[in-house]
Structures are given as structure tokens and as C-alpha cells.
Amino acid sequence: MYNNIDIQLGDEFQAIMKVRxxxxxxxxxxEIYPPKHSKSQFRYWMVADxxxxxxxxxxxxxxxxxxxxxxxxGCYQDTPVTKMKILPEYNDDYMVFMTKKHFGLQKLPSVETLTVLWVVLGILKSY
Known part of the structure; x- marks a missing residue:
């Protein structure tokens, strides 16, 4: 995590916490998923590795x-995702991603679908 509240142009980010x-x-x-404007009570980091x-x-x-x-x-072999952006214009259902050689569009599961799945699997008690 970074504290960028008081940062000025040209300053370096200072890490305030490292999480493995x-x-x-x-x-x-x-990328934050779902984005901040979403009404979901859950917040996640969507991480590509x-x-x-x-x-x-x-x-x-x-x-x-x-x-x-x-x-x-296929065409993405040996090129993992290096950048991604969730598209709010399409109800956060799609994400644009980029590798070293290509870019693409991917459909995302809705947060509601994931929440129901977690309740069924017993990961969440209720929603």
C-alpha cells in the first residue's frame, strides 16, 4: 500500500505496508474490483500475475x-497480462487487458454471481 495523499509531482511513492x-x-x-462506484459491500483487488x-x-x-x-x-503464450482496466461504461462486466505483444477484451463474472457462488460453497454465511 502507498500513501499518496501529500505527494507532489516528481516525488517517489513511499510504501506504508507490504502484503504477500x-x-x-x-x-x-x-485493479480494484468492483470499482469504487459499485454498490457492492465487498472490495477486492483483481491481480494478474x-x-x-x-x-x-x-x-x-x-x-x-x-x-x-x-x-x-495461442497468441498469448509466453506473454502474461501486464496491464488491465475494468470498463465502467459496460456495467463493469468487461475488462481490457494488455500483454507485451497483444491486447484483448475479457468478460468478467458479476460480483453478485461470485457472492452467490461463495454462499453455496460455504465461504460466506449470507448476503
Whole structure:
């Protein structure tokens, strides 16, 4: 985490806390999911790593709540996702991603769908 409240142009970011979210994978990109304007009570960091995985990490507990395989085969081979941006114009259902060689569009699961899945699996008590 960074404290960027009092930062001026040209200043360096100062880390105020380091959190380890994986033992071996290196995070390459991060996006808040769902975005701040969403009405969801849950906040996550959507993290793309060098092992072609997407993770949803709980913002408060820093625990991984969901893991999915990112684009890894075909034209994306040997180029993990390095940048991503959730598109608010489409109800946060889509994300644009970029690798070293390509860019693409990916459909995201809705937060409501994930919440129902977590209740069914017993991860959440209720919603």
C-alpha cells in the first residue's frame, strides 16, 4: 500500500505496508474490483500475475477469494497480462487487458454471481 495523499509531482511513492499475496507468483497488474462506484459491500483487488492467473484478493483481509486462469495459450503464450482496466461504461462486466505483444477484451463474472457462488460453497454465511 502507498500513501499518496501529500505527494507532489516528481516525488517517489513511499510504501506504508507490504502484503504477500502469493509465495511464488509475481503480481504484474492490479485493479480494484468492483470499482469504487459499485454498490457492492465487498472490495477486492483483481491481480494478474506472471503465472497467467487472475486472483481476487479481499481488500480488508488480503486473502485470496477467487482464482481463475488468465489468457495463456495461442497468441498469448509466453506473454502474461501486464496491464488491465475494468470498463465502467459496460456495467463493469468487461475488462481490457494488455500483454507485451497483444491486447484483448475479457468478460468478467458479476460480483453478485461470485457472492452467490461463495454462499453455496460455504465461504460466506449470507448476503
Amino acid at each position: 499475496i502469493d509465495q511464488t507468483a509475481i503480481p504484474l497488474a492490479c 506472471d503465472q497467467y492467473k487472475y486472483k481476487l484478493v479481499n481488500e480488508e483481509t488480503q486473502m485470496c477469494r477467487f482464482l481463475a486462469v488468465g489468457p495463456a495459450y
